[in-house]
Amino acid sequence: MKTLKIGELAGQAAVSPKAIRFYEAARVLPPPARGANGYRLYPADAVDMLRFIKQAQGLGLTLAEVKDIVAIRQGGRPPCRHVYRLLQEKARELDRKLSDLVMLRRRIRESLAAWGRRRARGAAVCPHIEAPVRPSRRRASRRG
Amino acid sequence: MKTLKIGELAGQAAVSPKAIRFYEAARVLPPPARGANGYRLYPADAVDMLRFIKQAQGLGLTLAEVKDIVAIRQGGRPPCRHVYRLLQEKARELDRKLSDLVMLRRRIRESLAAWGRRRARGAAVCPHIEAPVRPSRRRASRRG
């Protein structure tokens, strides 16, 4: 089985070597084998692991939570019923978060729409950056 | 119009006075009026403002983002087209996040289900906390 050095793993999983060592220190990743030189040697599937971590984490899960989930996924002596409960709770929390997120998105869209209406009425939206929208003749200057 | 001292506002909005001062320093909340004694005096609707902040923030928006949104909601000289774009982008980001969240939830549920199946097969789920599930005769010791 081909093994990866930390830099190779980092490259393939699009994280920094630093972050990988950090995850190891945080017990999210198991400590890998070491070569005779002391270099970390990762199995190829560590890439998937890292990608999963990144995805879960990018969605608002803390590393601590990811750690527990990872432990289950790996199946080797999972941290017990406690973690099972934790995951159930997490799933419920996700449901709540989802519906809240939907509401927030609606509020944002409403704000945007309201602003659109104000512009349509010709209000001075942002005097020092762009002039009020005049009736007929769009084609505002394209300033960001 | 009745005004609130910071502690009263904090109580009604369920945040700490510290946090309120912090939001002010972070320019998320506008600096309120001051009494002759130097005390901050908030209008009653500051409560709604704080609740909105807490909700948005509790959904993964940063204070910086909340700040911009708040600026729009208040309508007084919103920070221009820039913010409009930011909110559009944010709405799209929310959509992505929503679908990712749905996927993550599914993965978690699958992990839970898989674990359930392992338990059903009688695997030693967590030897040092609860004994393997024996066929017939549930009623495991209730240790968390």
Place this chain on the structure above:
DNA sequence: CTAAACCTTCCACCACGGTGGAAGGTCAAG
């Protein structure tokens, strides 16, 4: 008048999730 409960500012510290850099060992190319 006094004590408690507020309020003010300011500075330190916390957890989280890393990044940067120093000091040193190792490996591959020229």
Place this chain on the structure above:
DNA sequence: CTTGACCTTCCACCGTGGTGGAAGGTTTAG
């Protein structure tokens, strides 16, 4: 054999979103 890219450890620091506490002024209750 040197150079440079990599690897190792360790310690410091960053931004985010606050909290804690000191030092001092105010307001309120007894």
